[in-house]
Amino acid sequence: MPIPTFSYRHRLSVWRDYRLKMHCCRCEQRSTSIEVAGLIRWHGDKTFAEIVRRLRCMFCRQRPTFLSLVPMSASDTAMKHGGSWSIMLTVEGAAV
Ligand SMILES: [Zn+2]
Numbered sequence: 001m002p003i004p005t006f007s008y009r010h011r012l013s014v015w016r017d018y019r020l021k022m023h024c025c026r027c028e029q030r031s032t033s034i035e036v037a038g039l040i041r042w043h044g045d046k047t048f049a050e051i052v053r054r055l056r057c058m059f060c061r062q063r064p065t066f067l068s069l070v071p072m073s074a075s076d077t078a079m080k081h082g083g084s085w086s087i088m089l090t091v092e093g094a095a096v
Pocket of ligand 1: 024026058062
């Protein structure tokens with residue numbers, strides 16, 4: 001199945017089977033991941049433009065440096081090697 005092209009106008013439900021990984025360069029490349037389905041439960045089916053504005057690093061409370069979407073089915077090993085399934089979304093300077 002081809003990966004849909006990401007758009008900040010997409011609602012979360014478009015990427016329901018994915019995890020949103022947040023990376024924060026201020027915290028020595030710390031990353032945390034959240035299930036998109038979980039975001040829908042907490043915030044409702046908002047657009048990424050609305051959600052990304054609210055995301056904060058769990059450690060320093062600043063905006064994450066970049067985000068990626070990783071399919072739920074991807075193994076942790078594949079994620080570490082930046083598997084072809086992950087989609088990078090830059091936060092800083094993002095046209096939202
Ligand atoms: Zn941080």
